[in-house]
Amino acid sequence: RVSIPIRAGSYTDELVQTAKIIASPGRGILAIDESNATAGKRLASIGLDNTEANRQAYRQLLLTTPGLGEYISGSILFEETLYQSTTDGKKFVDCMREENIVPGIKVDKGLVPLPGSNNESWCQGLDGLASRSAEYYKQGARFAKWRTVVSIPCGPSALAVKEAAWGLARYAAISQDNGLVPIVEPEILLDGDHPIERTLEVAEKVWAEVFYYLAENNVFFEGILLKPSMVTPGAEHKQKASPETIAKYTLTVLKRRVPPAVPGIMFLSGGQSEVEATLNLNAMNQTPNPWHVSFSYARALQNTVLKTWQGRPENFEAAQKALLVRAKANSLAQLGRYSADGESEEANKGMFVKDYSY
Ligand code: 5MM
Secondary structure (H helix, E strand, O other), rough: OOOOOOOOOOHHHHHHHHHHHOOOOEEEEEEEEOOOHHHHHHHHHHOOOOOHHHHHHHHHHHHHOOOOHEEEEEEEEEEHHHHEEOOOEEEEHHHHHHHHOOEEEEEEEEEEEOOOOOEEEEEEEOOOHHHHHHHHHHHOOEEEEEEEEOOOOOOOOOHHHHHHHHHHHHHHHHHHHHHOOEEEEEEEEOOOOHHHHHHHHHHHHHHHHHHHHHOOOOHHHHHHHEEOOOOOOOOOOOOOHHHHHHHHHHHHHHHHHHOOOOOOEEEOOOOOOHHHHHHHHHHHHOOOOEEEEEEEEEEEHHHHHHHHHOHHHHHHHHHHHHHHHHHHHHHHOOOOOOOOOOOOOOHHOOOOOOOOOO
C-alpha cells in the first residue's frame, strides 16, 4: 500500500471511494444546487412563483427520473433539498441512493463584493463549515461544492485570485475532515471580449494558486474533484472557437496545472448552450486524459427540462424524458462518442448571462 504523505483525516479510504463512484465511466454530475434566489429566476422563466412547494416539485421531477443513475453519478443539492422528500414521503437522498447517485451539497454561502479589489467578489461560508459539513454527512451527503468566481474584465486582481484560491483550499480541507469529497470550483466567468489566449493565461494563474494553497492546507488530492470552466474566448469576443480548439486550450491548462492524482474533472457549462457544452466535452474525450473528464452541468442539463415541464403535471414525464436525453448525450460525450445530429433548436440556445456572480 502506498503511504499517504499528507493528512486526510480518518476518512481517507472513503473519500477515494466516493470520488471513484462519482468519476465513473459514462457518468457525471447533475448540478441542481441553485440557491433560492437563483431557483426563483429559473421558475420565473416558466411563470412559476418561487415557493418551497414549487422548488420541491421541480427537484422531485429531476431526482425521481427513472434510469437517471445510468448517466448521473452524483447530484449537488441546495440545503433545502437535502432535507426534502417526495410528495409520497420518500427522502430525496433515498431516491438517489436507489439509482446509485451520490448526494452532494452546496456549502458555500454565496458571493459578496471584495473590498479593495477591482469590483470583484469573494465567496463566504467558512464560519461554522465544519459543523454544517458533519450535519450534511449525517443527512447522507458524501460530497460538497463551493463555487467562487474570477472575472477577467475586472482584472483579475492578485487579491481576488488569492482570496478565491485560499477560500477553496480551506473549504476543501474542512470538507475532507468531515468525510465529504470537495468539488473545487473557481469559475472563470465568460464575460469579456478577450481572445482565448487571455483565458488560458488567467486559468493557468488561477489553477497554480489553487493547487499551491490546496497543498499548503494538506488537502488529499486523491479525494477531491475539480469543477473548472472550459477555456473559451470571452463571450463578447468577435470570433467563436470550435470544440476542438476549446478542448485543446482547456486540456493544455489542466495538463500544466493539475496533478494526475486528482481523480476527476467535472466541467461547469457556464452559459453555453446544451449542445455546445456537450460537444466541447466530447472533444475533450477524443484522446485519453490522465483524469476522468466529465460534466457537472446545471443549465446545460436543465434548460430543455424546464421548458418542457412549464410547471404542468401533464408534462412531468416528457420533462423527465428531456432530462434523460441530455444526461445520455453528456454520458456519450464523457466516452467521446457523442454526435449532435438531431438535437433540438432549444438545445442549441445559449444561456450566457452577463456577470453571473450572484
Ligand atoms: C446550480 O447553480 C449553482 C449554484 O448557483 P448560485 O449560487 O448562483 O445559486 C452553480 O454553482 C452551478 O453549479 C455552477 O455554476 C455550474 O452551473 P452551470 O449552469 O454553469 O453548468
